Amino acid sequence: MRSSAFFILSMLVLAAAPFIADNYVVRLCTFLCMYAALALSWNFIGGYAGYPSFATAGFFGLGAYAGALTQNLGLWLPLPWLFATVVVALFAAGLGFAILRMKGHYFAIGSISIVEILRLLASSWAQLTGGGDGLNVRILPGGPDYAGRVFLYSMMAVMIAAFITMLCVDRSRLGFGLRCIKQNEDAADMIGIDVTSYKTAAFTLSAMYCGTIGAIYASWVAYIDPSDAFSILLTLKVPVMTLLGGPGTVYGPILGAWVFVLLEEMIWAKFLEYNRAILGAVIVLLIFALPGGLLRMQWRRKWPSSVFGLPGLNRLKESR
Amino acid sequence: MQTTLQIAANGLMLGALYACIAVGFSLVWGVLNVINMLHGSFIVLGGYMAFFAWRDLGVHPLVSLAVIAGLLFLLGWGLQYGIINRVVMQPVLTTLTLTFGLDMIVYNFMTLAFTATPRRIVLDLGNIEFLGVVMPVDRIVAMVLALALTGLLFAVLRSSKLGRAIVAVRMDRDAAALMGIRVDRIYAITFGIGALMAGACGSLLAVVYPVTSSMTGLFLGKAFVVCVIGGLGSVPGALIGGLSLGFIESAAGHWLGPQDAMTIGFVLMILLLMTKPTGLLGKQGYE
Numbered sequence: 001m002r003s004s005a006f007f008i009l010s011m012l013v014l015a016a017a018p019f020i021a022d023n024y025v026v027r028l029c030t031f032l033c034m035y036a037a038l039a040l041s042w043n044f045i046g047g048y049a050g051y052p053s054f055a056t057a058g059f060f061g062l063g064a065y066a067g068a069l070t071q072n073l074g075l076w077l078p079l080p081w082l083f084a085t086v087v088v089a090l091f092a093a094g095l096g097f098a099i100l101r102m103k104g105h106y107f108a109i110g111s112i113s114i115v116e117i118l119r120l121l122a123s124s125w126a127q128l129t130g131g132g133d134g135l136n137v138r139i140l141p142g143g144p145d146y147a148g149r150v151f152l153y154s155m156m157a158v159m160i161a162a163f164i165t166m167l168c169v170d171r172s173r174l175g176f177g178l179r180c181i182k183q184n185e186d187a188a189d190m191i192g193i194d195v196t197s198y199k200t201a202a203f204t205l206s207a208m209y210c211g212t213i214g215a216i217y218a219s220w221v222a223y224i225d226p227s228d229a230f231s232i233l234l235t236l237k238v239p240v241m242t243l244l245g246g247p248g249t250v251y252g253p254i255l256g257a258w259v260f261v262l263l264e265e266m267i268w269a270k271f272l273e274y275n276r277a278i279l280g281a282v283i284v285l286l287i288f289a290l291p292g293g294l295l296r297m298q299w300r301r302k303w304p305s306s307v308f309g310l311p312g313l314n315r316l317k318e319s320r
Numbered sequence: 321m322q323t324t325l326q327i328a329a330n331g332l333m334l335g336a337l338y339a340c341i342a343v344g345f346s347l348v349w350g351v352l353n354v355i356n357m358l359h360g361s362f363i364v365l366g367g368y369m370a371f372f373a374w375r376d377l378g379v380h381p382l383v384s385l386a387v388i389a390g391l392l393f394l395l396g397w398g399l400q401y402g403i404i405n406r407v408v409m410q411p412v413l414t415t416l417t418l419t420f421g422l423d424m425i426v427y428n429f430m431t432l433a434f435t436a437t438p439r440r441i442v443l444d445l446g447n448i449e450f451l452g453v454v455m456p457v458d459r460i461v462a463m464v465l466a467l468a469l470t471g472l473l474f475a476v477l478r479s480s481k482l483g484r485a486i487v488a489v490r491m492d493r494d495a496a497a498l499m500g501i502r503v504d505r506i507y508a509i510t511f512g513i514g515a516l517m518a519g520a521c522g523s524l525l526a527v528v529y530p531v532t533s534s535m536t537g538l539f540l541g542k543a544f545v546v547c548v549i550g551g552l553g554s555v556p557g558a559l560i561g562g563l564s565l566g567f568i569e570s571a572a573g574h575w576l577g578p579q580d581a582m583t584i585g586f587v588l589m590i591l592l593l594m595t596k597p598t599g600l601l602g603k604q605g606y607e
């Protein structure tokens with residue numbers, strides 16, 4: 001109960017941000033929602049199914065380009081975002097059939113290469129995407145205050161949608177099946193879980209909202225280029241956020257993304273020259289000091305399991 | 321005909337360098353089961369060190385190569401022994417994220433120390449023309465050395481005591497430990513050898529191409545592709561994979577343009593991963 005109260009409270013604070021704070025804070029809040037939605041998406045494939053997917057930036061960038069290109073046709077704003085979502089979901093479903101047969105290292109390499117291939121295609125297909133020059137997106141009319149609100153609430157809506165999807169998956173057969181796949185895929189197959197469609201479903205879910213977020217991001221910043229949209233750093237940051245919060249939990253990705261973005265904004269954005277090194281050091285520390293994420297730290301013994309809002313997983317862990 | 325020969329010669333040159341880029345990466349992946357995201361930075365680090373030794377100290381790159389290889393071995397050995405060995409048994413997500421984190425640290429300090437200006441060692445040894453094919457001599461030297469280094473690694477793995485121990489760990493870690501092999505030390509040495517090959521290859525690359533720190537991802541991508549084409553954890557596999565990629569890129573670069581040549585490499589890799597994930601020469605055991 002306590003964590004859902006925290007969740008609702010923080011949503012209210014985020015929603016109130018445009019009325020009580022300046023545009024900088026609104027922008028930061030938009031980033032909080034954006035990264036939380038991306039981390040939640042990654043949790044489907046990486047946290048529940050245990051597949052080390054590094055394709056996030058591929059889906060994000062594909063969504064950004066799909067949304068930007070349709071938006072430049074002059075469509076009413078949510079339509080390009082919906083279009084991007086559908087395109088990316090279909091792309092991921094098709095891709096899933098191809099690359100989900102690989103496991104472990106091969107899957108990791110395969111998913112990173114998807115980002116690379118898409119980036120190379122976006123830079124070489126200059127007639128459509130503008131190539132390395134990037135692509136200008138129509139700016140939303142109505143001034144910065146209005147635009148700030150629109151994008152904050154849009155990102156928030158996607159985050160909440162991703163969160164609700166995650167809750168549904170967590171409590172359904174799909175979530176149970178994915179946890180079985182994470183523990184032992186062959187055994188899951190033996191006891192009658194349709195491994196291929198479960199994995200494809202998780203992969204598609206993990207891509208879909210990334211596409212929406214990418215499209216909203218493109219409209220928000222009004223300019224995208226291949227190295228920004230298909231950034232290899234993004235593809236790593238998102239899993240790191242989820243690992244920071246606690247993979248395979250419903251609140252972990254949100255918590256991890258928020259802690260990460262706030263740390264980035266408050267601490268290492270001040271050290272421009274050492275930005276990458278500090279991020280690297282954070283990753284190294286995270287792996288040694290917090291292997292299960294913030295939500296699985298030792299102090300969980302003091303607090304009841306309701307803090308995690310995840311009775312299903314705790315039961316599974318106990319029975320092992 | 322002449323064009324075809326020129327393309328083949330360029331492919332051979334590229335292929336030898338690709339094989340050298342990939343062989344250390346493949347060794348680490350095969351023996352430690354770790355995807356070493358640091359590999360690209362090791363290569364660029366080797367290239368930068370060779371350049372600055374040549375420009376500021378006047379050391380010929382063929383001389384500094386040995387020193388650089390030794391230094392990179394120490395760096396790799398230390399990283400593995402001190403840091404990566406602690407999580408080496410964990411799933412790929414952990415080890416890959418960790419090496420990526422380490423890569424960001426190395427990359428950051430490398431860029432700060434050397435700046436991101438492209439650097440190239442200009443030896444100016446002239447050209448050789450044979451059957452209408454023109455090849456600069458420095459490229460031929462780099463190619464021959466890359467092949468020689470790869471062959472040396474093959475010989476070490478095949479016939480030295482250390483090499484046999486590495487192969488044994490690759491085949492069965494637990495059995496190797498029971499036979500008295502200190503697996504953690506073998507891991508550290510193997511990672512060191514991977515870094516050594518990367519550093520040596522980087523100094524050869526600096527003779528042929530301008531090297532800059534933003535190329536780390538490019539080299540890493542090549543290592544991925546070569547490993548997957550040739551098959552994991554074998555020197556002949558890396559050689560076959562490297563030469564195949566060299567010829568494919570050289571041909572595709574001529575007929576389609578250099579940008580598409582890279583895309584073709586990656587697409588080929590995905591197709592191979594789907595159909596034959598063991599690669600062309602993939603098998604158990606590292607030889």
